[in-house]
Amino acid sequence: DVKVTQSSRYLVKRTGEKVFLECVQDMDHENMFWYRQDPGLGLRLIYFSYDVKMKEKGDIPEGYSVSREKKERFSLILESASTNQTSMYLCASSLSWTGIYEQYFGPGTRLTVT
Amino acid sequence: DQQVKQNSPSLSVQEGRISILNCDYTNSMFDYFLWYKKYPAEGPTFLISISSIKDKNEDGRFTVFLNKSAKHLSLHIVPSQPGDSAVYFCAARSLGGSRLTFGEGTQLTVNP
Numbered sequence: 001d002v003k004v005t006q007s008s009r010y011l012v013k014r015t016g017e018k019v020f021l022e023c024v025q026d027m028d029h030e031n032m033f034w035y036r037q038d039p040g041l042g043l044r045l046i047y048f049s050y051d052v053k054m055k056e057k058g059d060i061p062e063g064y065s066v067s068r069e070k071k072e073r074f075s076l077i078l079e080s081a082s083t084n085q086t087s088m089y090l091c092a093s094s095l096s097w098t099g100i101y102e103q104y105f106g107p108g109t110r111l112t113v114t
Numbered sequence: 115d116q117q118v119k120q121n122s123p124s125l126s127v128q129e130g131r132i133s134i135l136n137c138d139y140t141n142s143m144f145d146y147f148l149w150y151k152k153y154p155a156e157g158p159t160f161l162i163s164i165s166s167i168k169d170k171n172e173d174g175r176f177t178v179f180l181n182k183s184a185k186h187l188s189l190h191i192v193p194s195q196p197g198d199s200a201v202y203f204c205a206a207r208s209l210g211g212s213r214l215t216f217g218e219g220t221q222l223t224v225n226p
Binding site for chain 2: 009033035040041042044058090092094096102105106108110
């Protein structure tokens with residue numbers, strides 16, 4: 001059974017702080033993704049990675065960066081948190097090139113920036 | 115530019131009746147479609163998928179229909195149960211890629 005874990009369920013940070021969100025998957029998946037979910041906007045892709053040290057921008061990368069030093073771990077970094085980054089952050093992983101495109105999601109981190 | 119659109123933010127049905135959730139897309143390069151279900155304070159979980167070479171896929175109470183000419187897919191849940199109450203997202207994959215594009219979601223409420 002695929003397991004994707006996220007370091008925190010709830011996080012409260014102040015404006016201007018540097019924030020790290022960690023995600024770990026245990027199924028040796030090549031692809032990892034960071035989304036944010038906001039009411040009425042669905043899931044929007046921030047960044048994804050298809051291999052260690054490889055990353056691609058998603059639809060809303062501004063204000064975020066990522067790091068993937070090990071295959072199982074994908075970190076999302078908010079360099080200087082702002083109130084408009086208050087959201088639910090979801091990490092996901094998937095296999096590559098298998099004909100199965102299902103992504104497995106972690107439980108999410110509810111981030112509040114005050 | 116919203117390439118995957120779920121026009122109904124919410125849907126309410128009676129237990130035992132059919133729930134029909136709809137999704138429209140604009141990108142002709144989408145070749146694989148998925149439905150996810152999300153409960154509050156949990157991550158989305160995969161429900162059912164369909165390849166663009168098919169027009170129907172069934173799994174128990176869940177059936178997904180794809181109308182490529184209309185660029186429309188729908189998820190049918192029969193019979194609906196109170197435990198089906200959740201937000202449902204449709205998602206689409208572009209040919210040759212691994213990323214998914216998600217719709218806005220529809221909140222389904224099944225009343226006992």
